[in-house]
Amino acid sequence: MNEPVIEMCNLTRYFGRKCAVNNVNLTIPRGSVFGFLGRNGSGKTTTIRMLLGLLEPTRGSARVLGCDSRDLSPAIRARIGYLAEGHKLYGWMRVREAERFQSAFHTRWNRTLFANILDYFRLARDAHVRTLSRGERAGLCLALTLATEPELLILDDPALGLDPVARRALVESMIYVTRESDRTILFSSHMLSDVERVADRIAILDRGRVRAYCRLDTFRDRVRRFVLRFATAPPELPDIPGLLHTVRSDNEVSLTVVNPDERTERVIGDLGADGVERVSIDLEDAFISYLGERGDRGFFLQEAGGAS
């Protein structure tokens, strides 16, 4: 496999006594589109800020493009494009002034690409930034980030507050970036439909810890639902390894299980159901079950033999 673009090693950050990021070990290979998932406050932004050297790790370290994140040189930074959460811009600037301002910090600036993205989001060059809609601001931020043609693109919740049309434009722009096969994208998102379209690998953070780190298809494949039908009321359930979510009705039990194996099948088989149906579930359902409050929270889903 290619050398990793990002490597996090026991990355940890406390704010006071609160642990925001807890011993995170993740590797992001070159050329991947990596979806960084998790509920609000799970530590995604804190992790991203440490990767960019904007925040010191309390413990552990991260290497970005081969360089320690606390020590990123201007030359390395020039290869990273960062879209901060919330699409922050100077409101008094006009769109074309924002371009002039931003491009002054960069040696590489693709004016054609910048113009194309503005057209894509239908942005007028002389509009004041403060008058732009959320979608337009996102488009401008994206254009400002992509115009440097970064080797590593880090997008912190780029879809926040966007309407479906703007979100589609965002996803299309991300797919456009993958035209160069050595480009890597790390993006955090709550929009699982976007994740489904664009991510090939994911990590799920839960209260600062990594709960899953694998290919998107692996995650979908390993979270399964079994529907058991009974002639009478369903029996009490024994301990089922990896059980995430249970729904009981008069004569049915639905079990959402992570990583079911022969042992799981045996335990389910021994319940004496009249019929057992394996049901596929969508990504959102799988994600919600995985992060549910009552499920087995200790479970860590990982690619067999690493996430390569």
Add this chain to the structure above:
Amino acid sequence: MLLEFHVSTGIPTPVFRQIVDQVRRAIAMGSWQAGDQLPSVRALAEQVVVNPNTVAKAYGELVRDGLIEARQGRGYFVADRRQVYSDAERKRRLDQILWSLVSEALVLNFTDDEIIDALRRALSGFRSASGHEEGDSHE
């Protein structure tokens, strides 16, 4: 040979599986013939707005199953072979269709005989409309 591909999100079927199914169906129905060229991975990825690796994975599975073939430097083409699904897969799909048909029909209060008669009528209606003879292979 243009086929309208559709990819939906938020459904139980993963995106790569949707692409595999649509290519299989196009070949099974004869919309795509042996030797026809498929869209390139990049072109299809941009058309349906998904990660190109997902399209590549779908094409990879279709190549492994012998439905399409990769020709060096020229792209992907529909292969000569006509058997689109394995016997086990055909049976699984038929069971799936029958299960939903039977459960819906029973909810509507039809008797077993009525359901079987309706199925026979539908079969002969379909055959006379499409010119298929009974005993035609599944292709």
